[in-house]
Amino acid sequence: MLQKFGKRVMNNFGLKILAVLFAVVLWIVVVNIDDPSNSKPYTTSVSLENKSYITSMGKWADYLDGKNSLEEAVTILKRDTRHFAKRQLTWFRRERDVNWIQKEEFGYDEEKILQAMLAILKEKEITD
Secondary structure (H helix, E strand, O other): OHHHHHHHHHHOHHHHHHHHHHHHHHHHHHHOOOOHHHOOOOOOOOOOOOHHHHHHHHHHHHHHOOOOOHHHHHHHHHHHHHHHHHHHHHHHHHOOOOOOOOHHHHOOOHHHHHHHHHHHHHHOOOOO
16 A cells, blocks of 8 residues: 555656645745744843852952952962862761761772772662
């Protein structure tokens, strides 16, 4: 049945003309659709997250603009980095399920550290 339909489509000149006319009409419709870049703009509110990171990167811009010296920019970035690290540690200390692993206890051997981590996961039944 599919072969018969295929032969009819391939040999039917009128069907080919109809397909071309349909394609032309479709092309005209698509060409006349409004371009979305010409549509009306709309406004929305935007909230800024991680503002401290963005403003700390601005310290380098201040240095590049000549507003700060290199020493001032480095001092400010070091201070901001320390403050960020303290906030991270405070957040992690409040998390009860965090397991702290001291690398020096394992002699900084990554394989031993990995095995200890896997043992903790197995103990908590997180992995096999």
